[in-house]
Amino acid sequence: MGTLVRAESISKQVEVDISLSPRVNSVKPSKTIAMTDLATALVQAGVPVIRLAAGEPDFDTPTVVAEAGINAIREGYTRYTPNAGTLELRTAICHKLKEENGLTYTPDQILVSNGAKQSALQAVLAVCSPGDEVIIPAPFYVSYPEMARLADATPVILPTLISNNFLLDPEALKSTISEKSRVLILCSPSNPTGSVYPKKLLEEIADIVAKHPRLLVICDEIYEHIIYSPAIHTSFASLPGMWERTFTVNGFSKAFAMTGWRLGYLAGPKHFVAACGKIQSQATSGACSISQKAGVAALGLGYRGGEAVAKMVKEFEERRDFLVESFRELGGVKISEPQGAFYLFLDFSSYYGAEAEGYGIIKDSESLCKYLLDKAQVALVPGDAFGDDKCIRISYAASMSNLQAAMERIKGAIVHLKATVPA
Amino acid sequence: MASLLQGSCSSTRPAIHSLGVSSDGDTSRSISFSSQLNNLSFKSLEKRFHVQRLRMGTLVRAESISKQVEVDISLSPRVNSVKPSKTIAMTDLATALVQAGVPVIRLAAGEPDFDTPTVVAEAGINAIREGYTRYTPNAGTLELRTAICHKLKEENGLTYTPDQILVSNGAKQSALQAVLAVCSPGDEVIIPAPFYVSYPEMARLADATPVILPTLISNNFLLDPEALKSTISEKSRVLILCSPSNPTGSVYPKKLLEEIADIVAKHPRLLVICDEIYEHIIYSPAIHTSFASLPGMWERTFTVNGFSKAFAMTGWRLGYLAGPKHFVAACGKIQSQATSGACSISQKAGVAALGLGYRGGEAVAKMVKEFEERRDFLVESFRELGGVKISEPQGAFYLFLDFSSYYGAEAEGYGIIKDSESLCKYLLDKAQVALVPGDAFGDDKCIRISYAASMSNLQAAMERIKGAIVHLKATVPA
Numbered sequence: 001m002g003t004l005v006r007a008e009s010i011s012k013q014v015e016v017d018i019s020l021s022p023r024v025n026s027v028k029p030s031k032t033i034a035m036t037d038l039a040t041a042l043v044q045a046g047v048p049v050i051r052l053a054a055g056e057p058d059f060d061t062p063t064v065v066a067e068a069g070i071n072a073i074r075e076g077y078t079r080y081t082p083n084a085g086t087l088e089l090r091t092a093i094c095h096k097l098k099e100e101n102g103l104t105y106t107p108d109q110i111l112v113s114n115g116a117k118q119s120a121l122q123a124v125l126a127v128c129s130p131g132d133e134v135i136i137p138a139p140f141y142v143s144y145p146e147m148a149r150l151a152d153a154t155p156v157i158l159p160t161l162i163s164n165n166f167l168l169d170p171e172a173l174k175s176t177i178s179e180k181s182r183v184l185i186l187c188s189p190s191n192p193t194g195s196v197y198p199k200k201l202l203e204e205i206a207d208i209v210a211k212h213p214r215l216l217v218i219c220d221e222i223y224e225h226i227i228y229s230p231a232i233h234t235s236f237a238s239l240p241g242m243w244e245r246t247f248t249v250n251g252f253s254k255a256f257a258m259t260g261w262r263l264g265y266l267a268g269p270k271h272f273v274a275a276c277g278k279i280q281s282q283a284t285s286g287a288c289s290i291s292q293k294a295g296v297a298a299l300g301l302g303y304r305g306g307e308a309v310a311k312m313v314k315e316f317e318e319r320r321d322f323l324v325e326s327f328r329e330l331g332g333v334k335i336s337e338p339q340g341a342f343y344l345f346l347d348f349s350s351y352y353g354a355e356a357e358g359y360g361i362i363k364d365s366e367s368l369c370k371y372l373l374d375k376a377q378v379a380l381v382p383g384d385a386f387g388d389d390k391c392i393r394i395s396y397a398a399s400m401s402n403l404q405a406a407m408e409r410i411k412g413a414i415v416h417l418k419a420t421v422p423a
Numbered sequence: 424m425a426s427l428l429q430g431s432c433s434s435t436r437p438a439i440h441s442l443g444v445s446s447d448g449d450t451s452r453s454i455s456f457s458s459q460l461n462n463l464s465f466k467s468l469e470k471r472f473h474v475q476r477l478r479m480g481t482l483v484r485a486e487s488i489s490k491q492v493e494v495d496i497s498l499s500p501r502v503n504s505v506k507p508s509k510t511i512a513m514t515d516l517a518t519a520l521v522q523a524g525v526p527v528i529r530l531a532a533g534e535p536d537f538d539t540p541t542v543v544a545e546a547g548i549n550a551i552r553e554g555y556t557r558y559t560p561n562a563g564t565l566e567l568r569t570a571i572c573h574k575l576k577e578e579n580g581l582t583y584t585p586d587q588i589l590v591s592n593g594a595k596q597s598a599l600q601a602v603l604a605v606c607s608p609g610d611e612v613i614i615p616a617p618f619y620v621s622y623p624e625m626a627r628l629a630d631a632t633p634v635i636l637p638t639l640i641s642n643n644f645l646l647d648p649e650a651l652k653s654t655i656s657e658k659s660r661v662l663i664l665c666s667p668s669n670p671t672g673s674v675y676p677k678k679l680l681e682e683i684a685d686i687v688a689k690h691p692r693l694l695v696i697c698d699e700i701y702e703h704i705i706y707s708p709a710i711h712t713s714f715a716s717l718p719g720m721w722e723r724t725f726t727v728n729g730f731s732k733a734f735a736m737t738g739w740r741l742g743y744l745a746g747p748k749h750f751v752a753a754c755g756k757i758q759s760q761a762t763s764g765a766c767s768i769s770q771k772a773g774v775a776a777l778g779l780g781y782r783g784g785e786a787v788a789k790m791v792k793e794f795e796e797r798r799d800f801l802v803e804s805f806r807e808l809g810g811v812k813i814s815e816p817q818g819a820f821y822l823f824l825d826f827s828s829y830y831g832a833e834a835e836g837y838g839i840i841k842d843s844e845s846l847c848k849y850l851l852d853k854a855q856v857a858l859v860p861g862d863a864f865g866d867d868k869c870i871r872i873s874y875a876a877s878m879s880n881l882q883a884a885m886e887r888i889k890g891a892i893v894h895l896k897a898t899v900p901a
Binding site for chain 2: 118
């Protein structure tokens with residue numbers, strides 16, 4: 001009968017039904033956040049964990065951008081902004097999308113939120129009715145299925161293969177689409193795999209999507225600028241016939257090392273963006289005014305973030321190369337070399353079944369991560385959280401020296417396992 | 424498929440946008456009063472461009488360079504059931520007018536006109552300088568949550584531990600997540616009117632039913648325990664209290680809260696969200712009481728508070744929830760999939776704000792003193808004006824005045840002033856003062872006037888309002 005607690009207080013006993021809503025019960029917590037927060041707590045308690053779990057750059061926000069934030073505070077720019085974001089920022093976003101993505105939007109087709117996660121969630125809430133299906137290629141950003149559940153929609157997971165660089169197979173997409181399919185969520189460059197969807201593949205997907213009037217697309221482009229030659233970023237909305245049905249989601253966190261500022265945006269047809277804005281007006285209102293000023297400065301850094309961003313991307317690329325080579329040396333690990341973002345999503349399943357003294361049998365990604373956290377003091381995220389239990393996500397948004405140290409520790413712990421992998 | 428003309432009528436644009444690849448042809452509208460006032464019609468469905476309507480759901484035919492595609496652009500029932508925030512709409516409209524050069528005196532927004540206290544601003548600046556610009560834990564930094572626990576203990580007599588605190592991007596989010604965490608479809612959320620515009624929409628977002636409980640200006644808009652008793656049903660899941668109140672400024676006396684607590688205690692399913700965001704903006708002799716501090720109420724109360732109003736930090740986006748861990752963790756789970764941690768810079772500033780001293784120390788006391796002077800000025804001015812019923816606010820920075828004696832008056836060029844919306848439209852246009860129709864808060868007889876504006880602005884606004892109202896007086900039907 002629900003969940004009653006008897007709570008005692010000074011003068012009387014009361015019974016309170018503390019049961020939670022079906023909606024919140026159906027939602028899983030974010031495992032990346034859980035792992036990151038756990039690792040942070042360990043570090044604060046003095047345990048020297050090398051944290052490769054978080055999804056954020058290890059760089060400081062570029063100086064010009066930080067200064068814009070400081071000036072905003074100094075000038076008293078600390079009040080509510082319009083719900084959709086300041087006109088100044090929305091205009092700058094339109095300019096960016098035109099110059100860098102070939103997309104034409106007007107300021108009233110832009111909604112600024114407290115991060116791209118919120119942008120994507122509101123898009124799902126705006127268009128998904130109970131029972132609708134949200135097609136989510138796996139491995140996926142942990143929040144996508146939960147966004148569907150928050151909308152009472154059904155997440156439909158579409159597996160991909162590491163041998164195909166975790167890219168969606170158009171044939172598989174075709175056979176997955178049903179009359180209930182309402183949204184397809186693409187993320188390119190991808191978290192957690194770092195895969196970049198080639199334009200040609202996106203065009204094939206667009207051809208399929210075009211045949212289904214009910215199917216809309218959320219294209220999460222938050223890692224757009226963290227991309228390695230020869231890969232090139234293509235915005236799904238730029239493909240013929242796709243503008244009308246695409247929610248372009250992007251933001252500032254990753255490219256500009258602005259994770260703590262909380263700034264993301266949605267661009268799309270006004271009808272949809274207004275609906276998302278309506279939800280936002282009753283949930284969080286306008287985003288942080290200081291961050292919005294900083295965002296304008298970020299967009300003023302130059303084409304694709306100019307020198308400031310190019311520098312960061314170059315460092316990410318070096319680290320990627322180091323890790324890919326190191327894991328190839330280690331052996332027993334399948335690798336799809338990432339073309340963007342700052343994650344490696346590695347298939348460690350050849351080690352499953354190994355037994356580690358004091359830890360029991362390493363049977364899945366979670367137990368492997370637990371083992372590595374404890375034995376190697378390296379924090380990673382189990383691939384299970386992203387819909388692929390064979391893999392583990394390693395963030396390389398950490399200094400080269402930290403990565404080198406982590407690699408040594410991981411090697412030591414893995415080698416220890418190798419000996420016990422059943423034949 | 425839900426027809427788009429129901430439910431969404433109140434304020435969204437038509438559900439179908441016009442042909443074309445790029446925008447829906449929203450050509451720049453002239454920012455003249457009349458065209459803006461057409462926009463101000465929250466209730467009517469505006470059609471300003473040619474639309475095509477197909478019978479089967481809502482399909483648009485969109486042309487692009489190479490092919491024609493059909494797209495079903497219908498919205499979810501949930502978003503259709505939710506109304507947009509009218510306070511935001513009015514504020515944004517007034518801001519747009521001002522930016523277009525129209526000298527509107529804006530008394531619509533729910534934010535202090537003061538700057539964030541220097542100490543707090545400096546903490547924010549230092550946070551940026553020191554690279555404190557990364558994700559924080561989802562629930563907020565331990566430092567901030569600890570400071571919040573300390574504040575709640577010292578100022579509210581409430582005992583919480585840091586894992587019973589959830590920091591969000593504003594108290595609105597804190598309240599919404601609380602509703603989402605505990606309300607199942609069909610549950611009822613009891614909301615005394617006049618209410619903060621978002622409460623009923625929060626209920627709808629949770630598929631719960633808002634149950635509005637009217638109050639009387641003659642009773643200072645305070646909840647009547649008898650009315651509460653007869654409203655509670657087996658479906659009642661949440662009661663939302665806001666004290667000091669937006670929009671009325673009423674403060675719930677401890678004795679009344681105790682009566683309410685006695686009633687609540689008899690209903691195991693009934694939880695309470697107590698929105699205390701205006702806690703520090705309070706005028707002697709009123710005293711603030713946290714509902715969770717009452718005997719037996721801690722276990723079932725979500726204490727919502729924040730930084731925006733007391734510390735003039737509206738743009739920083741920082742609020743919090745305090746409550747039993749079970750509930751707070753559930754809210755945190757939602758947050759982890761919606762917005763993650765709040766702005767790291769703002770959280771550092773928040774710690775500094777809580778370090779300003781007891782109840783915000785001198786910095787806050789100064790602001791409150793000014794608010795009180797302005798309140799006194801306006802109350803007196805409206806008493807002089809006459810024809811307006813007033814419940815003198817004990818907190819917050821709003822006046823919620825009953826102007827209904829003017830309804831039925833006719834204003835040349837505006838037609839009959841029949842409700843709060845048309846009166847606000849008239850005052851915006853004729854007096855160039857932006858206010859918010861009481862209809863948005865569940866009481867159409869009234870209008871909300873924010874006095875978070877300089878005394879000189881208030882004096883000017885008063886003159887303009889008087890002029891416009893006097894003009895109406897002459898035409899009020901006998």
